[in-house]
Amino acid sequence: MERIPILRMGPFLLITIQVDMHDKLAVQLQDDVTQRISEWGSTGVLIDISSLEIVDSFIGRMLANIAAMSRVLGAETVVVGMQPAVAITLVELGMSLPGVRTALNVEMGMELLYNQQSAVGLSDERARA
Amino acid sequence: MTKVAEIIKRNEDQIRADWMKNMAKAVQRADLMSKQELDEQSRALLASIAEGTAVDESADLTGPAWYKAKSLLEQISASRARQGFSPTETCTFVLSLKEPLFNSFRRESSGNPDETFAHIWRTTLLIDRLALLTMEAFMRTREEVISRQQQELLELSTPVVKLWDGVLALPIIGTLDSARTQVVMENLLQAVVSTNSKFAIIDITGVPTVDTLVAQHLLKTITAARLMGADCILSGVRPQIAQTIVHLGINLADVITKAKLADAFALALQRSGRGVVRLASNSAEPVPSSPIPTSVKES
């Protein structure tokens, strides 16, 4: 079955979503992410949605779930590359993606993760989770 | 009894000659249209009217016999609207066809005044309706021109400027209506993406009033920008606008606001880890070409 590939970038994971996601794929992704964080001890997850032209409540929930699950495992999630039309639509839809940090691109997302980790200290993160 | 069509066919040249003579020089607008073009238009129109009446004696323009005349008139009217003819000039072109036609009916009347009257009546109805059609087509074209100009004005009127790496500014001048605000905001978000700017300063110094709808749009834009990973700073909020915002009960708790664009810029620089320092300068030194003796230090 097709799977969304998860790349390892040092302490972080990079997930690029390019296809129209359906339920099974979303569940598979959530499983895979949690699996990898445990395996590799990743402290950050970057989800690149720059190819997504539509983000509906299903995808929104998926992103929020991934962020929540990752946090429990000690990793922060940053969603990057949201298209303007998508952002405008999400605001209209009333969806705020709670618990999900965002950045304009992967680089800035990584910066965010590094800054956060050096500022707060990893042990604090885990304690807060 | 399609006698009208026959009469027109027989008298075509005379009718056209009289028509041109009737059209006051002013209406002909030799400055906008060549004699040749005018001749072609009149020839084509008269022919299509003759064809129409040959098939359909009534003055009901919705029938298929009138498609040709109608589309011809729409084209003529639209092109005249674009060329700069006035509505009167354009309609007079059509209306002044009446007299030559009526004259030809009189010339050809076989001593039957009722028949002549019937021709005249039907024809006047027909020409009136064609003239109305002409007017409608003219208006539509004018409206298209206006709307296109409005669009261009909209796009030109609120440019997004890059103040520094990662800092954009959107100085808004003039009143904001719902449509303009939406366009402006979409442009801003697009610019945020294409320049990877984490900060966008929306300056409303030049906006005289803000109503609930506009305030809501501003808020939506700021929220959308945040969702994308950028921060908006609202600057240039005048005292009156501040009062309006409070009176309208708009909640700006989540929005960073600064009275002046300069303050907003300083904040954006600071937030992106930068500061502005004065370089040590000797007053005897010639003033460098760049008038501001400061540098932006990256930390």
Add this chain to the structure above:
Amino acid sequence: MSAQELELIPIQSSSDVVVVRQRVRQRTTDLRFTLVDQTKLVTAASELARNALDHGKGGRMTMEILNGTSRVGLKLVFEDNGPGIPDIEQALKDGFTTGSGMGLGLGGSKRLVNEFAIESEVGKGTKVTVVRWK
């Protein structure tokens, strides 16, 4: 007002929801809607299709181009023969919630379109009609 061909798309699985998105996207592109308007309508369609699938136990969508006197629009009708919605007012208010799964996305979808109508009868089914004008 004249209507053009009706397009019917069955909604029986999650891959059908993907088809709904693609077809609506195609239509709005053909009609030259602005990008933002396209995104809004396709997102609304995705929400409503998903509702028909998850809560309505499967249904269908019909898509129709509306030719008004001075404007063009796209009309989408989502129908299912599922359990229906007992309290429509409430469902519209809940609008949308992340995580709990009960958010129907109805209230949210309403904000993304120009016209919105809903009929529902418990035990019979639900029908949602939305229109977006260019």
